[in-house]
Each structure stands twice: as structure tokens, then as C-alpha cells.
Amino acid sequence: MNDLLRDTLNKRLDKKQSIFMPIPAIVGNDAHVINVPNRANYIYVRISGVTTQIYNKKAVSLDMSVWVGKTPSEPNFLQVLGEIPSRPRYNEDNVTAYRNPPHRESHTYPNDDWSPIQSRQIMPLRVTATGGMVVRIYKNIVKTVDGFDLFDTQTLDLSGYRSLENYGVYAKYILLEISGSGIISVVDGVDVSFADLDYSDIPSPTSGAQAIATVRIWSGQLELVETKIWSDVKDLRFSGSNGGTANQKQNSRVLGNDVTIADTENLIVSEYFDLADYALTLEGDAVLEII
Structure with a gap:
């Protein structure tokens, strides 16, 4: 064996790899x-x-045959x-058949690859922007009176709640709710300075209603925004916010109205309650509570 052949064989042997045969x-x-x-x-x-x-x-599933x-x-x-393939390599069109085996359990808690979700991913009664100032409310079974x-x-078209003047100067939150009649x-809400708007400006739901979302509306707005970075639509379905019992009235702002609270009723209002130059009448055991 000449030196050239010996050197070539040695280089090949130095690079050899041990092969471990797969086991079913x-x-x-x-x-x-x-x-x-x-x-x-x-x-x-x-x-x-x-x-x-x-x-x-x-991705595996129970009783799957694997190497x-x-x-x-x-x-x-x-x-x-x-x-280990349990079906032909090619489908009926003679095209290579790829298959991701069933692996639903791996994505369910508490398995390693479980997928956390946000409330916005839950569809019943979800409010979502669909273009322009329109939102869609998805169906669900609801409790009515x-x-x-x-x-x-x-x-629902919300363009009527937007001011077309003073572009970008004012903003407010409006509340979407389902009444006791399922409507x-x-x-x-009330316009405030855009920079000063915060969640305390969200109106309270009316008596017997369930809040499902609040939407930020600003002056001159042409389209509701709903992205990963910011959404004008905020989910309230799981906030526990409702209008209380039938004999409770909730209102964060009562502006420019004569108000009569009937016997045994409660009126719960926030610090924004304003009845200047208007009449407030409490009958019998009615209660006014300012929070």
C-alpha cells in the first residue's frame, strides 16, 4: 500500500461516524x-x-408508532x-403526503405546550371593530327578565357618538351593554381632553344591564383601531360590571335633568353627579349614595 492510499484511508477512518440503528x-x-x-x-x-x-x-399522540x-x-x-408511517408515502394524486399527527392534548393545560388565551379570544358577546366606526357583537345565549x-x-355603527370638530382634541368612552330584555x-360618555381620558371616565351600566365592552371615541375619528399594540375596544364581559338589582339605579353622570327617586329605590352616583339648577326629589325611604 503506497503512502498516498494509506493517508487517504486514514483520513476517511478519522471521520467515520458510529451509526445507531433506530428502534421502533x-x-x-x-x-x-x-x-x-x-x-x-x-x-x-x-x-x-x-x-x-x-x-x-x-408532535406525538397516544399509541403512535415512532422511531x-x-x-x-x-x-x-x-x-x-x-x-413510523402508517399510510402510503404518496396520496392518490401521487403527491408526497405530509401529516402532522393529532396532538391536541399537548396544547391543553397542564401539558408542556399548552396555549394561554386572553379574554378577547373568547367569542360569545365579543365586541370587535370591523371597519370604519362599526363594531360586531357576536352571538350568545343571554339571561333576560x-x-x-x-x-x-x-x-352597530358608532359614528353618531363621534364629534367631527376639533380633530384629536377631545375623547370619551362609551359603554356597550345588554339590557334585561336582551337588547x-x-x-x-362625556368628552374630556384626549390626554386626560382614563378608565374612570367609563360610564356605568344602567339598571339591570350587563356591560360587555367600552369603546374609546375621539373627535374627528374615522376608524376604530384594534391591533396588538392598541385597541379602542376594551373587553368588560368579565369585569363583573352590571347595573345592579331592579331597585337600584346607577349613573356616573346625571347632567341637566330633574331626578325623582321613588320609594325604596337607591340612586348610586359618582363624584361627577351634577344637578345644578335642577330638582332632586327623594320619596319615602329612597336613598342617594354618592361614591
């Missing part, structure tokens, strides 16, 4: 459990009827390499 396995243990408790990214598999723990970063082995980049431990009823999806209504 079944996902899950005998108790139908996949994920190993307190050991992230490890699952149970059965190899020739014996249960063991294997590292995994693939277990080592990779050149991670040669020091066994892991799931992939699914007559029992339960279906509130169907509808749209959407709007409680108008």
Missing part, C-alpha cells in the same frame, strides 16, 4: 400516560413491551426521531 416504539405507558411528570420534554414509550422514558420534541434513536447532532441520548334567549350576532344599547 409505541408512545405512552400502560396507564395511557404520555408526558413524564416533572421531567420536561420527556415522554413514556414502550419498546418491546417495556416502558421507558425518552426525550421528545416531536427512537440518536442523531449526529445529539449523539449522547435517545430521542423520538419521527413517526323573561328567562334565557339567543342574542344573535349583529353590527344592545349604548351609554354615552
Whole structure:
């Protein structure tokens, strides 16, 4: 053997890699459990009827047939390499058939890849901007004074609550609520300086109504904004905000009206309550509470 051939063979042998032949396995243990408790990214598999723990970063499902082995980049431990195909490589159109196996459980709490959600992802009675000054309210079954009823999806144009003058100078919150009759209504807010607007300016719901959202409206606004950075629509479905019982009236601002509180009724108002030059009458055991 000449020196050139010897050097060539030695270089080849220096680069050789040990090959670990893949082993077939079944996902899950005998108790139908996949994920190993307190050991992230490890699952149970059965190899020739014996249960063991294997590292995994693939989408798997219970009783799936998989290959277990080592990779050149991670040669020091066994892991799931992939699914053992249980159907032909090609579909009926002779095109390569790719398949992401069922893995719903991996995205449910408390599994490793569970997906947290925000309240805005829950659709019933969700208020969302659809373009211009229009919002859509999605359907749900609601409680009314007559029992339960279906509130169907509808749209609502809020352009009438916007001032077209003094562009960007003033802003307010309006409240969208569902009345005890299952009807959407709007409680108008009061314009304040855009810079001074905060959540304390959100109107309170009327008696017997459920607040579902508040919408920021500003002077000269042409379109409601709803992005990942900012949304003019704020969700109130889970705020616990409602108009109280039938014998309670809530109003954050009572401006320029004669008000009579009937016997046994309560009127709950905020510090913005203003009845200058108007009459306030309390009858019998009626109560005025300023909060």
C-alpha cells in the first residue's frame, strides 16, 4: 500500500461516524400516560413491551408508532426521531403526503405546550371593530327578565357618538351593554381632553344591564383601531360590571335633568353627579349614595 492510499484511508477512518440503528416504539405507558411528570420534554414509550422514558420534541399522540434513536447532532441520548408511517408515502394524486399527527392534548393545560388565551379570544358577546366606526357583537345565549334567549350576532355603527370638530382634541368612552330584555344599547360618555381620558371616565351600566365592552371615541375619528399594540375596544364581559338589582339605579353622570327617586329605590352616583339648577326629589325611604 503506497503512502498516498494509506493517508487517504486514514483520513476517511478519522471521520467515520458510529451509526445507531433506530428502534421502533409505541408512545405512552400502560396507564395511557404520555408526558413524564416533572421531567420536561420527556415522554413514556414502550419498546418491546417495556416502558421507558425518552426525550421528545416531536408532535406525538397516544399509541403512535415512532422511531427512537440518536442523531449526529445529539449523539449522547435517545430521542423520538419521527413517526413510523402508517399510510402510503404518496396520496392518490401521487403527491408526497405530509401529516402532522393529532396532538391536541399537548396544547391543553397542564401539558408542556399548552396555549394561554386572553379574554378577547373568547367569542360569545365579543365586541370587535370591523371597519370604519362599526363594531360586531357576536352571538350568545343571554339571561333576560323573561328567562334565557339567543342574542344573535349583529353590527352597530358608532359614528353618531363621534364629534367631527376639533380633530384629536377631545375623547370619551362609551359603554356597550345588554339590557334585561336582551337588547344592545349604548351609554354615552362625556368628552374630556384626549390626554386626560382614563378608565374612570367609563360610564356605568344602567339598571339591570350587563356591560360587555367600552369603546374609546375621539373627535374627528374615522376608524376604530384594534391591533396588538392598541385597541379602542376594551373587553368588560368579565369585569363583573352590571347595573345592579331592579331597585337600584346607577349613573356616573346625571347632567341637566330633574331626578325623582321613588320609594325604596337607591340612586348610586359618582363624584361627577351634577344637578345644578335642577330638582332632586327623594320619596319615602329612597336613598342617594354618592361614591
